[in-house]
Amino acid sequence: MIQAERETVERIKEAAGRQIWVTFRKEGIHCYPAAATDPKLNTSDEYNVAFLANPHRHIFHFRVSIDVWHNDRDIEFIQFKRWLEALYSGANTVLALDYKSCEMIADDLYVQIAARYPNRCVIIEVSEDGENGCSISYNLTRPNNSIVI
Numbered sequence: 106m107i108q109a110e111r112e113t114v115e116r117i118k119e120a121a122g123r124q125i126w127v128t129f130r131k132e133g134i135h136c137y138p139a140a141a142t143d144p145k146l147n148t149s150d151e152y153n154v155a156f157l158a159n160p161h162r163h164i165f166h167f168r169v170s171i172d173v174w175h176n177d178r179d180i181e182f183i184q185f186k187r188w189l190e191a192l193y194s195g196a197n198t199v200l201a202l203d204y205k206s207c208e209m210i211a212d213d214l215y216v217q218i219a220a221r222y223p224n225r226c227v228i229i230e231v232s233e234d235g236e237n238g239c240s241i242s243y244n245l246t247r248p249n250n251s252i253v254i
């Protein structure tokens with residue numbers, strides 16, 4: 106590698122976006138009452154999902170990515186994971202899963218993360234049993250430009 110290439114590699118490394126991610130799972134009871142009455146959901150064909158109106162159990166799978174500023178445990182994985190899990194259970198429960206969509210669960214979780222770790226991009230994925238879910242990117246700037254939100 107010539108010197109100019111080495112310098113380019115160093116610049117790219119310096120400016121790299123760095124995130125860590127953790128995963129965890131939580132049990133929740135889901136219920137979507139509108140599914141029983143909304144004609145877009147309660148259909149008479151193979152797209153009928155009226156059963157979603159009944160309470161049903163999921164294991165919600167989470168994957169949370171967050172910016173870190175350096176490579177040496179800026180946010181330690183296990184501590185971060187334990188803190189996230191504690192938001193849903195125990196003496197300091199602040200978040201509920203039941204009856205919310207995956208997107209609502211992600212937004213609620215983001216508010217808690219942003220309060221503890223401000224000014225970091227966060228990506229939250231929440232799925233029902235690892236099958237279907239959402240991925241929401243909470244960016245400090247709008248995608249594809251540099252306008253600060």
Ligand SMILES: [Zn+2]
Nearest residue numbers: 135161163233
């Ligand atoms: Zn469900």
